[in-house]
Amino acid sequence: RCRIMTIANQKGGVGKTTTAVNLAASLSQHGSRVLVVDLDPQGNASTALDVEHHVGRVSVYNSLVEDRPLTEVVTAVPGMPGLSCAPATIDLAGAEIELVPMVARESRLTRAIEAFDVSALDYVLIDCPPSLGLLTVNALVAAEEVLIPIQCEYYALEGLEQLLRTVDLVRGHLNGRLRISTILLTMYDGRTRLASQVADDVRSHFGDVVLRTIIPRSVRVSEAPSYGQSVITYDPASSGAIAYVEAARELAMRSVLS
Amino acid sequence: RCRIMTIANQKGGVGKTTTAVNLAASLSQHGSRVLVVDLDPQGNASTALDVEHHVGRVSVYNSLVEDRPLTEVVTAVPGMPGLSCAPATIDLAGAEIELVPMVARESRLTRAIEAFDVSALDYVLIDCPPSLGLLTVNALVAAEEVLIPIQCEYYALEGLEQLLRTVDLVRGHLNGRLRISTILLTMYDGRTRLASQVADDVRSHFGDVVLRTIIPRSVRVSEAPSYGQSVITYDPASSGAIAYVEAARELAMRSVLS
Ligand SMILES: Nc1ncnc2c1ncn2[C@@H]1O[C@H](COP(=O)(O)OP(=O)(O)OP(=O)(O)O)[C@@H](O)[C@H]1O
Ligand SMILES: Nc1ncnc2c1ncn2[C@@H]1O[C@H](COP(=O)(O)OP(=O)(O)OP(=O)(O)O)[C@@H](O)[C@H]1O
Ligand SMILES: [Mg+2]
């Protein structure tokens, strides 16, 4: 059974893209077949996976707005067997407005994924932009699980209530299967007391949903995308790579049935 | 003459709020009278300035959607003479959709600011959410200057083209006075080659628009909001505070007439 997971948090810069890319790379290195769907008009996940996404190329935009089959959009990630990507292009920036008057505007991505043969996949990871607009709603409707990356910084807790409320709304009206299955603590800087305070807060509030593995702040993680690689292949021995491999293993062990 | 400046970048987590808050604190400490307008539904700037913004409180939302005068929204920042804030509440999350059918939807903030007595102010700094929707467009229409914070990380350059195009569109159709007056390099981590590469790239591309002052990554900067303070008052001797004071001085020296 293919697990469809949306990586969402409207707070900016918390590690959504970094988590989507590095979990996908690690899962595929251990034999899973993974598709990353890039729903962010900036296309950071497409860049990190070294997948072409210049203006005019067929992209997720075409699947959402013109019902283009995903098979025409999905492309293999160079050098990473088992890993593929449905890239985002800048056209996606206009999609939120274009979708507003459309029929079934919240479930365009669901239709595209259902028409795609996911039986050959183990995971679909959907990277979202930093907002709770129609692109993120489409991702929440298409998925069964939500993974929320939470940066170990003070502002991290402020927007959570709004995100939880949006997930509830989507579950209530659009997708009854949706649940917050995973919370991942990211950019943990052991030098500051603040990071451990935020981590403790999150664990006491969300309990077992929070992965035991914490992703440390690691320069190698932020350097990897400039080489079109995940940190898993760029520097496998770095603390960031080791943590993402651990987190992927923990994620794989948690069955959705739990 | 009051300078109205929008702090925008749709890339998430690049230091928009941190820049708005710490420039405002520094300018007001040196005698300027500054208003911070928080246009981000998460209300991070309101939090950092220790201004009440629970649900139901009058906020920028009411000025945008119900034409409530800004005088009823603006409140003094505790302990910081000369500094005031128009806070954001969670209601603002719905504003983008509510504004879509409204008359003059892009210039609601402009009307609110024009009706407000800015002659008693030296600066209005507008903090934006990480998107290019109607809230950010309202900010771009209301302002004469745009300050773009650019994080010294790889993804920082990806979304810039889209931002520049949006500024051009607003200047062409909605606000002929608008110009990108300032670019500020943020979260510079001297330990990585990547940071200096990004900084060099940005300088060679934008020239003198880029402030000479660079904001270093500094733990004290990220701790300050948890005390409801700017880093300027939380730890004035920290590298982050010193850099923001320098940046504020440089900004003040650059007259808009240049
Ligand atoms: N563990 C880490 N250590 C160091 N840097 C990191 C780490 N995780 C992410 N980063 C860096 O922090 C920045 C923000 O991360 P990322 O872009 O993944 O966040 P995001 O939530 O996807 O942002 P957006 O809200 O814009 O989509 C990037 O420059 C990234 O390289
Ligand atoms: N110079 C710095 N050194 C260390 N941490 C910083 C620095 N500047 C900002 N931060 C931290 O990085 C995170 C992102 O900064 P901030 O929230 O200001 O960015 P933003 O662009 O406003 O984010 P959003 O896109 O969500 O509005 C915050 O936790 C902040 O405290
Ligand atoms: Mg991202």
Ligand SMILES: [Mg+2]
């Ligand atoms: Mg912000």
